[in-house]
Structures are given as C-alpha cells and as structure tokens.
Amino acid sequence: MDDIVVLGVGMHPFGQFPDKDIRDLSRFAIWEAIDDAGIDPRAINIAYVANCYEGFLTGQDDARAPIVIRNAGLGGMPMIQVSSGSAAGSIAFHEAALAVSSGIYDIAIAVGVEKLYIPGDPARSIAAIATSGEKNVGTDMGLTWIAELAMGACDLMNRWGWTAEHFAKVAAKNRYNGSLNPKAEIQEAISWEKILNSRVVAYPFTRPMCASAAVDGAAAAILCTAKTARKFTTRSLPHVAAMPFKGGSYTRPQDVDKEPGMLSMNVAPRVFADAFAQAGVGGKDIEIAQVHDAISAEELLGYQVLKLCAPGDEAALLESGATSLTGRVPVNTDGGLLSRGHPIGATGLAQIYESVIQMEGRAGARQTRPDGTNPPKVAAIQNAGAFGGPSGGVAVSVGIILKR
Amino acid sequence: MTLPQQVRARKPVAEGLFHIPTGPGDRAYLIGSRCTKCNEYLFPRSPVCPACVSVGTTEDIEFSGRGKIWRFIVTDRGPTGFPVPYIQAWLRLDEGPIIYSMIRGCPPTSDALSPGQEVEMKLDTIRVDENDTELIGWTFVPLRTDSHG
Numbered sequence: 074m075d076d077i078v079v080l081g082v083g084m085h086p087f088g089q090f091p092d093k094d095i096r097d098l099s100r101f102a103i104w105e106a107i108d109d110a111g112i113d114p115r116a117i118n119i120a121y122v123a124n125c126y127e128g129f130l131t132g133q134d135d136a137r138a139p140i141v142i143r144n145a146g147l148g149g150m151p152m153i154q155v156s157s158g159s160a161a162g163s164i165a166f167h168e169a170a171l172a173v174s175s176g177i178y179d180i181a182i183a184v185g186v187e188k189l190y191i192p193g194d195p196a197r198s199i200a201a202i203a204t205s206g207e208k209n210v211g212t213d214m215g216l217t218w219i220a221e222l223a224m225g226a227c228d229l230m231n232r233w234g235w236t237a238e239h240f241a242k243v244a245a246k247n248r249y250n251g252s253l254n255p256k257a258e259i260q261e262a263i264s265w266e267k268i269l270n271s272r273v274v275a276y277p278f279t280r281p282m283c284a285s286a287a288v289d290g291a292a293a294a295i296l297c298t299a300k301t302a303r304k305f306t307t308r309s310l311p312h313v314a315a316m317p318f319k320g321g322s323y324t325r326p327q328d329v330d331k332e333p334g335m336l337s338m339n340v341a342p343r344v345f346a347d348a349f350a351q352a353g354v355g356g357k358d359i360e361i362a363q364v365h366d367a368i369s370a371e372e373l374l375g376y377q378v379l380k381l382c383a384p385g386d387e388a389a390l391l392e393s394g395a396t397s398l399t400g401r402v403p404v405n406t407d408g409g410l411l412s413r414g415h416p417i418g419a420t421g422l423a424q425i426y427e428s429v430i431q432m433e434g435r436a437g438a439r440q441t442r443p444d445g446t447n448p449p450k451v452a453a454i455q456n457a458g459a460f461g462g463p464s465g466g467v468a469v470s471v472g473i474i475l476k477r
Numbered sequence: 478m479t480l481p482q483q484v485r486a487r488k489p490v491a492e493g494l495f496h497i498p499t500g501p502g503d504r505a506y507l508i509g510s511r512c513t514k515c516n517e518y519l520f521p522r523s524p525v526c527p528a529c530v531s532v533g534t535t536e537d538i539e540f541s542g543r544g545k546i547w548r549f550i551v552t553d554r555g556p557t558g559f560p561v562p563y564i565q566a567w568l569r570l571d572e573g574p575i576i577y578s579m580i581r582g583c584p585p586t587s588d589a590l591s592p593g594q595e596v597e598m599k600l601d602t603i604r605v606d607e608n609d610t611e612l613i614g615w616t617f618v619p620l621r622t623d624s625h626g
Binding site for chain 1: 490491494517520521527528548549550551552553554555556557558559563565566567569573574575576577578579587603604612614615
C-alpha cells in the first residue's frame with residue numbers, strides 16, 4: 074500500500090454564526106482545502122461528508138453529502154454521508170484514506186460540518202447531541218453526554234488522584250492555546266482559579282471545563298497517495314502512519330471497572346495498541362497530540378491512553394508543563410474541544426487540520442517545536458463518538474497517527 | 478355544571494421496555510432477558526446475547542426493580558422538556574445489568590446520594606413533550622427502610 078498523504082486542509086472558524094448554514098460553512102472549508110492543496114478541484118473524485126444533526130434540527134434528514142458538495146460548486150463524483158457523533162469527522166477521514174489507498178480513486182476530500190448554535194435555545198442543541206446516544210434506554214430517559222462523561226470522571230478522581238484543580242488546569246491550558254488560534258470558538262485565556270470558581274454544570278465540572286454544545290463550524294482535508302501528490306508538489310507532506318477505527322463491544326457488568334472508565338476512552342486503548350504497532354512508534358515518540366477533551370478530565374485520561382505517561386502520572390505530567398505549547402508533547406495545541414470548539418461532525422477534521430499545520434510549521438503564534446528546533450514529526454489524534462452506557466458498547470473510537 | 482379538568486395525555490417513552498400496571502395487585506417492572514446458555518441478564522430485552530454471542534438463547538424476564546447506585550451526577554441543564562436540575566445515574570440492578578436512570582425522591586444535590594446506595598424503580602413522568610403529552614418511563618428512588626415509607 075502506498076503512503077496516504079494529506080495534500081491540503083481547510084477550516085471555517087468555529088463559533089456562533091447565525092447568518093450561515095451548513096452549505097456556507099462547508100463551502101469555506103472545502104475551498105480553503107482546495108487552495109491549500111493547490112489542485113484543480115475537478116481532480117477530486119470522491120467525497121465524504123460528516124454531519125450528525127442537520128436532520129434532527131432542520132428536517133434535512135437525507136442527501137446531505139450531495140447538498141454540501143453541490144453547494145461548494147463540485148459534483149460528478151461519489152458523495153457519502155457519515156455520522157456517529159463526535160467521531161464523524163475522523164470516520165470521514167478514515168474512509169477517504171481507504172478510498173485512495175484502494176487505487177480506485179485518486180483524490181478524496183473529507184468534510185465535516187455542523188450547525189448547532191440555535192439562538193436562545195441551548196436545550197435544543199443538547200437534544201440534538203442526545204441523538205448520538207441510544208435513544209430508548211438512555212437519552213429519552215434524560216441521559217446527556219456531559220453527565221455521562223462527568224460520572225466517569227468522578228470515579229477516576231478517586232482511582233488516579235485527580236482533583237477539580239487538575240481539571241481546571243487542563244481547561245486553562247487549552248484556553249490559553251485557543252487564545253492564540255484565530256479560528257477558535259473561544260479566544261480568551263482564563264486562569265485556572267477563575268475556571269474552578271465558575272458556574273457548576275455537573276459537579277465538580279464548571280462551565281469552562283466542558284465544551285459548548287452550541288457551536289457551528291466546518292473543516293476539510295484532501296488526501297491522495299504519495300505518488301499522486303508528487304504531480305502537484307515537491308513538499309514533504311504528513312502521511313497517515315495508522316488510522317485504526319473500532320466500535321465498542323459488550324462489556325459484562327462485572328468487568329466495567331477494568332476499563333479506562335470514561336465511555337469516550339474505553340475503546341481507545343485497543344485502538345492505540347493497533348495504531349502504535351502499525352505506525353512503529355510508542356507513546357514516547359509522540360511529539361504532539363490532539364485529544365478528545367469534551368470535558369477536561371478526558372484529556373488527563375488521554376495522557377494515559379496515548380501512553381504519554383504511566384497510569385497515575387497524568388496530573389504530574391500536566392503540572393510539569395510537558396503538555397503545554399512549549400513542552401515535550403504539547404496536547405490540544407489549537408485549544409481542543411474546550412476552546413477551539415466542538416461542532417460535533419467537524420471536530421475530527423479540525424484535529425487533522427491542526428496536526429497538519431503544526432507538522433508543516435505554519436501554526437503561527439501557537440507553533441510548537443517539541444525538540445526545540447523543528448516542528449513536530451509524529452502527531453497522534455484521538456477521537457471518539459456516540460455514547461450510551463458502560464455495558465452498551467455504542468461508542469466508537471478512532472486513533473490516527475501522522476508522520477512527516 | 479363544571480367543565481372537566483384538563484388532563485394531559487400520557488404515554489410510555491418507548492414500547493417494550495417496561496410494564497405499566499393494569500390494575501390493583503399488578504406490578505410495574507422493567508422487561509429484560511436472561512441468556513439460558515451463559516446466564517447473562519440483559520436490559521433491554523434482546524433476542525441475542527452479546528456476552529456469549531448467541532442468538533435464540535434468551536428468555537424474557539421481569540426485573541425485581543431493586544438496584545444500587547453505581548455512579549451519579551447532578552446536572553443543571555438537559556435536553557428540551559427536562560426539568561432541571563436533575564440527578565442522572567448509572568445503576569447496577571440486583572440481577573446484574575447496569576442501566577441508566579434519573580433519580581427522583583430526593584433533593585437534586587450531590588450530597589443527597591452515595592454510590593452503593595439502594596434504590597427501587599418507580600414509573601413516573603420523564604418529561605412533557607412538544608404535544609403536551611406526559612411521557613412515562615422508569616425512574617429510581619432511594620429505598621426507604623423506615624416505616625414511614
């Protein structure tokens with residue numbers, strides 16, 4: 074199999090855009106990716122569109138891939154819609170990489186777009202995201218994603234010695250990173266003390282420790298084989314070293330305490346075991362990571378799952394500054410879900426966008442140089458989606474390792 | 478002559494998950510399955526057993542409605558129609574499965590409950606939907622051991 078490379082990336086800023094719909098948001102991201110790739114857009118011959126809630130929120134239940142692609146001015150190619158909550162963008166990337174690795178398609182585009190900001194009605198955004206859980210036994214009975222994550226995190230505070238102060242410090246780090254990202258939803262840094270004393274959403278989680286449900290955005294990536302890329306550029310491009318993608322499976326009730334403990338992370342150790350084996354790297358080789366921090370505790374568990382430290386050393390790793398922008402393994406350099414924002418279907422591709430521009434040394438004020446000189450050469454991306462219970466196994470997990 | 482009092486329509490949140498009592502002496506219960514091959518108890522009812530990966534080995538069962546709190550949290554926001562704040566919990570039913578439920582019958586504060594606490598099922602209005610219909614589902618309430626109920 075030829076190396077699959079990321080030829081270009083694009084992103085519409087994340088935030089609240091009452092005057093834009095999914096067509097406007099995705100068109101911007103698609104054309105920025107086309108410009109970045111430096112290709113004639115007619116050369117793209119397959120498209121994957123990640124979007125989760127436009128059906129629930131507007132009644133546009135079907136045909137969202139052709140709608141997004143046609144309204145970007147493109148057409149005449151296979152167009153496939155993908156979903157599964159927060160992992161949708163990573164799944165689109167995974168499928169696009171498979172398509173070009175098959176040899177049947179030369180150039181693929183993966184687009185993620187979501188419009189979740191509904192002025193004056195935040196409960197409607199939460200209701201939309203609730204459709205990413207199994208309805209009849211969970212979300213119809215009141216289960217919300219923030220609560221599911223927070224319930225897991227509370228258990229882990231006892232297991233690993235984490236405190237609300239650590240959760241606040243993760244959020245403060247990511248808010249600082251987001252303050253340097255002109256495309257972030259929230260571009261205002263805030264102290265960990267202020268975060269700790271903010272309004273409680275689900276104790277001990279305060280508002281700045283949880284990603285907002287009401288955010289719009291889009292991101293895109295264009296992929297092809299290394300051989301195809303040489304027709305367009307002589308640049309050294311990030312390539313996909315591994316991209317395992319697994320769904321959850323049934324866990325017997327007596328075994329749930331043996332799992333990492335937060336639904337979004339339960340499949341991730343199996344995913345990253347494969348990712349490390351396929352990419353020929355270990356946790357110590359990762360130079361930059363984008364971790365799914367829908368609530369800030371997930372980032373701490375991510376340190377463990379990505380083997381950035383030994384289990385139990387997560388808080389010490391954070392406190393050491395190793396995961397800050399100037400550390401040895403910066404995490405969530407664009408602000409993460411907490412600050413860059415989390416328009417669900419677009420998130421996975423925003424993680425790709427950030428990894429690529431960091432690896433190519435064009436991340437501006439937030440550019441990282443883990444070895445003190447060069448941009449990162451090995452990037453890990455952890456993403457998860459869907460929810461609904463420790464035994465249910467509804468969640469899916471994607472792990473991507475890029476190398477340059 | 479007085480006008481009849483306005484009464485909201487009521488319906489279950491979903492069909493097939495629990496039994497609503499039809500008269501005196503009838504009991505409300507969650508409907509599940511037991512695998513006759515590996516003895517795994519499952520909720521909701523399932524024609525396959527995901528524990529031993531078998532099909533056609535399960536039989537319907539009525540859960541006792543007793544369980545213990547595994548994890549819980551108080552949330553101050555919820556989807557459309559859910560009165561906030563409310564307590565969300567994962568419970569271990571006495572028969573084994575971990576299920577989701579709201580907790581009622583105690584104040585929605587983080588010191589009102591503790592993990593391991595015994596709870597019992599009570600059918601209740603989960604929320605009122607956009608058609609002003611009361612949606613009925615399971616909730617769990619702390620088990621009272623005192624004689625005052």
